[in-house]
Every structure is written in structure tokens, then in C-alpha cells.
Amino acid sequence: MEKLLLLLHTEDDGSLRRQSLEALTSAKETAEKIGADFYLGIVGNGAKKSTELIGNCGAKSFAVLEGNDFSVPRYSTDKSAALALIKHFAATVVIAPNTSRWARALPGATFQAGGRIDTRVTGIATDGGIQIQRWYYRQRMLATLSRTQRPWVILIESGIFKAWEKVSVQVNVEEVSAELKPEMKRTESKGYENASGGEQTIKPDAPILFVAGAGYMKKQSDGKTHVKEAEELIKKFLKLSGASLGSSKSLVEAASEGAEVISIMTHMNQVGQTGSTPRHQKGLSTCCHGEEPHVIGWRFINERRAVNTDPNCGWAQGKTDVLYVADAFEVMTKLNEKWGQKWGQA
Amino acid sequence: MSDFQIVVCGSLVPDPLQTLEPLSGATAPSLKNEMMLPTILDPWAAHALYEAANLAKKNQGSKIYLVSLGPKGKLQQLMMSVAQKVGFELIAIDGSASGFTEPYEVSEVLASAIKSIPNLDMSKLLLFGGCSSASRDAGVTMQLVAERLGISDFFLGVDELIIEQDGKLTFKERVEAGQYLVSTCSAPPVAVGWSTGTLPVPPNNPQLGMMNMRGVLPALQKAKSVKVSAEGVAYSKVEQPSQRRDTRIVKDTPVETIVQELVEWLRS
Numbered sequence: 001m002e003k004l005l006l007l008l009h010t011e012d013d014g015s016l017r018r019q020s021l022e023a024l025t026s027a028k029e030t031a032e033k034i035g036a037d038f039y040l041g042i043v044g045n046g047a048k049k050s051t052e053l054i055g056n057c058g059a060k061s062f063a064v065l066e067g068n069d070f071s072v073p074r075y076s077t078d079k080s081a082a083l084a085l086i087k088h089f090a091a092t093v094v095i096a097p098n099t100s101r102w103a104r105a106l107p108g109a110t111f112q113a114g115g116r117i118d119t120r121v122t123g124i125a126t127d128g129g130i131q132i133q134r135w136y137y138r139q140r141m142l143a144t145l146s147r148t149q150r151p152w153v154i155l156i157e158s159g160i161f162k163a164w165e166k167v168s169v170q171v172n173v174e175e176v177s178a179e180l181k182p183e184m185k186r187t188e189s190k191g192y193e194n195a196s197g198g199e200q201t202i203k204p205d206a207p208i209l210f211v212a213g214a215g216y217m218k219k220q221s222d223g224k225t226h227v228k229e230a231e232e233l234i235k236k237f238l239k240l241s242g243a244s245l246g247s248s249k250s251l252v253e254a255a256s257e258g259a260e261v262i263s264i265m266t267h268m269n270q271v272g273q274t275g276s277t278p279r280h281q282k283g284l285s286t287c288c289h290g291e292e293p294h295v296i297g298w299r300f301i302n303e304r305r306a307v308n309t310d311p312n313c314g315w316a317q318g319k320t321d322v323l324y325v326a327d328a329f330e331v332m333t334k335l336n337e338k339w340g341q342k343w344g345q346a
Numbered sequence: 347m348s349d350f351q352i353v354v355c356g357s358l359v360p361d362p363l364q365t366l367e368p369l370s371g372a373t374a375p376s377l378k379n380e381m382m383l384p385t386i387l388d389p390w391a392a393h394a395l396y397e398a399a400n401l402a403k404k405n406q407g408s409k410i411y412l413v414s415l416g417p418k419g420k421l422q423q424l425m426m427s428v429a430q431k432v433g434f435e436l437i438a439i440d441g442s443a444s445g446f447t448e449p450y451e452v453s454e455v456l457a458s459a460i461k462s463i464p465n466l467d468m469s470k471l472l473l474f475g476g477c478s479s480a481s482r483d484a485g486v487t488m489q490l491v492a493e494r495l496g497i498s499d500f501f502l503g504v505d506e507l508i509i510e511q512d513g514k515l516t517f518k519e520r521v522e523a524g525q526y527l528v529s530t531c532s533a534p535p536v537a538v539g540w541s542t543g544t545l546p547v548p549p550n551n552p553q554l555g556m557m558n559m560r561g562v563l564p565a566l567q568k569a570k571s572v573k574v575s576a577e578g579v580a581y582s583k584v585e586q587p588s589q590r591r592d593t594r595i596v597k598d599t600p601v602e603t604i605v606q607e608l609v610e611w612l613r614s
């Protein structure tokens with residue numbers, strides 16, 4: 001019989017992010033389907049208090065690990081904390097959200113526990129034991145697999161399961177401690193920085209992804225470039241629509257090549273094979289060719305539309321639902337006008 | 347200023363412009379015509395290599411090792427271009443570079459190759475690799491190599507490493523919502539899974555290529571053959587889902603009409 005542990009961490013402010021609540025749903029559903037109990041372990045600042053938020057989740061028991069040394073993300077201490085909880089429950093299967101914190105630390109914890117890990121998991125099936133689904137070759141093929149080794153640590157991607165509806169209930173919580181060797185404190189956190197230096201443009205929870213491509217930097221029909229104008233159009237659209245900003249590789253790379261650039265764009269905005277694979281309901285691409293290494297990053301964008309002056313661009317090859325053959329400068333100018341008149345800011 | 351021993355782990359992956367087709371195998375799946383596919387150096391590992399070169403340039407006396415596990419013949423082809431980018435000593439291991447192998451096994455091979463580097467000085471070691479591969483795309487191997495080498499500090503998704511005046515190392519790691527987590531580590535050894543970093547791809551330098559190849563060819567000749575698979579893993583299905591959409595192409599249409607459609611769609 002499997003012993004299933006849901007392993008969460010709090011945010012630095014003691015809250016639980018949506019992705020953790022999604023992992024909770026997946027752990028609960030998996031446990032029910034395989035007829036096992038599930039246990040809940042939480043690491044981080046305010047971990048004990050956070051159990052109250054999800055006290056209704058039906059976990060068989062709760063354990064936490066908190067304290068100054070575990071309050072901010074750090075490989076060594078997060079690894080030690082996760083290992084302590086895995087051992088505490090003698091877990092055979094561990095489900096955890098694929099956050100940056102756990103993606104960094106859980107491979108090490110799994111190694112120390114003598115287990116195996118799968119990251120970026122996009123589905124769990126339970127016919128004849130647990131099977132997981134994950135993508136290989138950067139979203140180019142989907143595999144279903146199972147493992148014999150235990151503990152088996154499974155990191156679930158966001159947006160796969162519904163977030164658990166929190167109902168505050170007080171529960172009994174055990175406090176667990178972890179090994180803390182002096183060398184685990186060699187690294188010190190200095191806090192967070194916005195990658196773009198200014199306003200936050202990457203919004204994982206936004207319904208819309210707006211992608212800008214290198215076309216915005218190219219000479220237009222009047223023989224001139226209009227980069228500043230493009231920047232204003234993009235900024236205005238983001239403000240009005242609340243969309244998350246994505247980019248092609250060519251556009252973000254223009255900065256390191258010394259060209260006049262769109263200042264709000266960084267490498268973190270890049271979508272694609274060597275960029276991110278964000279999850280949004282809708283995606284609008286403008287001035288981007290839609291080449292395969294870029295479109296790979298659109299795997300989890302459900303509805304897609306593109307604006308390009310070239311009717312034979314990559315998007316036309318079955319990569320978008322609608323391709324508008326038009327000048328993105330004109331379209332975005334009018335789109336902003338219309339949106340502003342009708343709804344104002346999102 | 348410090349002199350570092352920078353070990354970069356990186357191997358080959360199929361060129362991203364290639365269409366890939368999976369084949370089921372007795373133990374693990376593979377790719378159709380896998381040995382014929384054109385390959386490139388795994389992109390994030392390539393960034394790690396460029397960052398290593400930049401650090402080595404700024405810190406005299408530093409040395410770069412590139413540890414690559416892949417089919418020997420294909421590694422040789424790949425090295426013809428990689429060797430023109432930066433100077434390094436190759437440590438080649440002849441074995442599968444498939445995405446369907448298990449990081450647990452791959453990390454064992456890589457760690458043992460690293461341990462065999464003569465005069466490896468852990469107090470100078472920067473262990474570099476990509477934040478995840480373009481094959482398995484797991485982001486796990488570097489942590490496992492670090493564990494096997496007893497390195498207790500690991501950073502994932504790094505875009506910047508700053509060597510401070512006092513020798514401390516400051517890392518900027520990508521975290522959620524376009525932010526960096528900034529952390530400082532007191533000293534090497536550290537392990538780093540690089541993201542894109544901050545450097546452009548170095549131009550080809552044929553002279554450097556020729557110099558590098560003098561070491562690369564013997565390294566390939568003495569490459570140890572290893573078997574890496576995915577023990578304990580049963581792949582029940584590998585599929586290439588249909589990616590084609592029924593694209594409606596709207597042309598010769600007034601901008602107003604397009605905008606009206608877009609607004610309705612975006613707001614629905």
C-alpha cells in the first residue's frame with residue numbers, strides 16, 4: 001500500500017499559493033483513487049498557521065517544519081526540510097507543486113531519500129497503480145510512465161488540477177525538525193529583484209498572453225523603424241488588458257546586440273524552446289513569425305490568434321486558430337483605442 | 347581575483363527545427379532516425395559554457411572542462427562547431443544522450459567522470475550545467491551530480507553570477523512572475539543550473555577551433571563506453587499529439603473589422 005505525502009511550502013509571507021492548492025487536489029484525488037491515505041507536510045515561514053487554511057482537506061495527519069532557517073528558499077535547508085518530512089511519514093509517493101523552490105531542492109532531497117523524481121508532471125492516472133504524464137523534448141512528445149523505485153517524488157505543473165477550496169479548520173499539527181549542518185548556511189538570501197527593473201510584466205495568472213516579436217524592430221512600410229512607438233503600444237495594451245507579456249527570442253536578443261530596444265522586455269519574457277511555456281487561456285501574437293522553436297512555448301495556450309503582415313508566416317501552418325494578415329502597428333493602435341473607449345483599464 | 351576550476355556538463359540534443367517522432371522500444375522509447383538527426387549543444391548548457399568562458403577570462407588561471415555524455419561519433423561532429431566558440435578541455439563519455447534515460451543514472455556517470463579529473467580542487471570548483479535539457483527537460487541532473495560530489499549549494503535558473511570583491515558569489519535565480527531570487531554564497535564549491543545568462547553567443551573562431559580539436563580528438567578516442575538507461579521506469583505510451591490547428595486566415599479585411607473581432611474574442 002502506498003503512503004502518499006503532499007509536500008508544500010509557504011510563500012515568504014506565510015501564504016499558500018494557488019499552485020499548492022492545485023497540488024492538494026491532485027494528491028487527494030490520487031489517494032482516493034488508489035485507496036490510500038494522504039498526509040500533509042508544509043515547510044516554511046508560518047507553516048503551522050497555514051495548515052489551518054486547508055484544515056478541511058482530509059489529510060490523515062499534518063506535520064510542519066518552520067523557523068528562521070527554513071523561511072526563505074535555499075537549496076541546502078529546503079532539501080533537508082523536505083527530506084525530514086519524507087522520512088517522518090515514511091512516504092512512498094510524494095506529490096508537490098512544481099514551484100521554483102521545490103524544483104530547486106526536491107531533486108536533492110529525493111536523492112538523499114534514495115528515491116526517484118519526476119518534474120513538470122502534467123497528469124496522473126491510476127489504472128493499475130500510479131502512472132504519470134510528462135512532456136519530453138520540450139513539449140514535442142508526451143509520455144506516460146510508472147516507476148518501481150520508492151519514494152517516488154512527483155512535481156505537478158500548475159494549471160492541471162482545480163485549486164482546492166480552502167475552508168479554515170483547526171487541526172492537530174506535529175512539528176518536525178531537520179538536520180541543520182553549518183555548511184547548510186553558506187548561502188544567504190538577499191531578497192528579490194524584478195527582472196525588468198521596472199513594472200512587472202509577467203503575470204502567470206492572467207487570462208491573456210500577449211506576445212511581441214522582432215517585427216516591431218524592423219523597418220516598416222515607410223522605410224523607418226518605430227521601436228519607441230511599438231513600446232508605447234505594447235505598454236498601453238498591457239495596462240488596459242492586464243495581459244502577461246511574452247516575447248520571441250529575436251526580440252529579447254536584440255538588446256544584447258545593441259539595437260534600439262523595447263525596454264520592458266527581458267530574457268524572462270521569452271517564450272519557446274529556450275524560454276518559458278506559460279499557461280494562459282488566450283494568446284495573441286503580434287509581429288512574430290511563429291517559427292517552431294517559438295511555438296513550442298505555446299503548447300499550453302488554449303486559444304491562439306496572430307497578427308502578421310506575411311500570409312505565409314509560421315502561424316499560417318496550422319499553429320494558430322486565426323491569423324490576421326495585417327499591420328500590427330495599425331491593429332494595436334486601434335485595439336487600444338477601442339478597448340480604452342469601451343472598458344478603460346482591466 | 348580567484349582562479350576557478352569550472353566544470354560544465356552539457357551534451358547534444360536534436361536541432362530544435364527538426365520534427366521528432368517517437369518510437370517505442372523494448373525498455374525505453376527512442377526517436378525515429380535518432381542517429382541521423384542533426385544536433386546542437388543543449389542550449390542552456392551552451393549558455394553555461396559561454397558564462398564559464400567569460401568567468402575564466404576575467405579570472406586568470408581558471409580552467410574549463412566540458413563533460414559530455416553522448417554517442418562518440420555524434421559528439422565529434424558537435425565538437426567541430428562548439429570548439430570554435432570557447433576554449434575547454436573535453437571529457438567525453440560514449441553513451442546515450444537520449445531524453446528517455448534516467449537522470450539518476452546519467453548523474454552517476456557524470457559525477458564519476460568529474461571525480462577522475464586530475465588535481466580536482468573542490469575549493470575552486472564551479473559545477474555548471476543548464477537549468478534543464480532540451481531532451482528530458484527535467485531540471486534534475488545537476489542537483490544529482492552536486493549531491494554525488496558532496497556540493498551543498500545549488501542554484502537553479504541562474505541568469506547572473508557576480509564574483510564579489512571579497513570572493514563571495516552572488517547568484518540571480520529565476521523564480522516565479524519574472525522575479526530573481528538573489529543569494530550570496532561564501533565560496534566554491536557551488537553547482538549552477540544556468541538559464542540564458544547575459545552573454546551573446548560567441549562568434550566562431552576557427553583558430554581556437556583548431557587548437558581545441560587537438561585535445562578534443564584524443565579525449566574522444568579515450569572516451570569510456572557506458573550504458574545509461576532508465577531502470578525501474580516503464581514507459582507505457584509515448585505520443586506526438588497532433589499540433590495542427592485549422593487556421594482561419596483573415597486577409598484583405600479592414601483593420602476596424604479585425605479589431606472588432608479581436609476585442610470580442612479577448613473580452614469573451
Ligand SMILES: Cc1cc2nc3c(=O)[nH]c(=O)nc-3n(C[C@H](O)[C@H](O)[C@H](O)COP(=O)(O)OP(=O)(O)OC[C@H]3O[C@@H](n4cnc5c(N)ncnc54)[C@H](O)[C@@H]3O)c2cc1C
Binds near residue numbers: 251270276297
Ligand atoms: C536552439 C534554438 C532555440 C530557440 N529558442 C527559441 C525560443 O525559445 N523562442 C523563440 O521565440 N525563438 C527561439 N528560437 C529562434 C526561432 O527559430 C526564431 O528565429 C525566432 O522565434 C524568430 O523571432 P521573431 O518571429 O520575433 O522574428 P522574425 O523571424 O524576424 O519575424 C518577424 C515577423 O514580424 C513580422 N512583421 C514585421 N513587421 C510587421 C508588422 N508591422 N505587422 C505585423 N507583422 C510584422 C514579419 O512578417 C515576420 O514574420 C530558437 C532557435 C534556436 C536555433
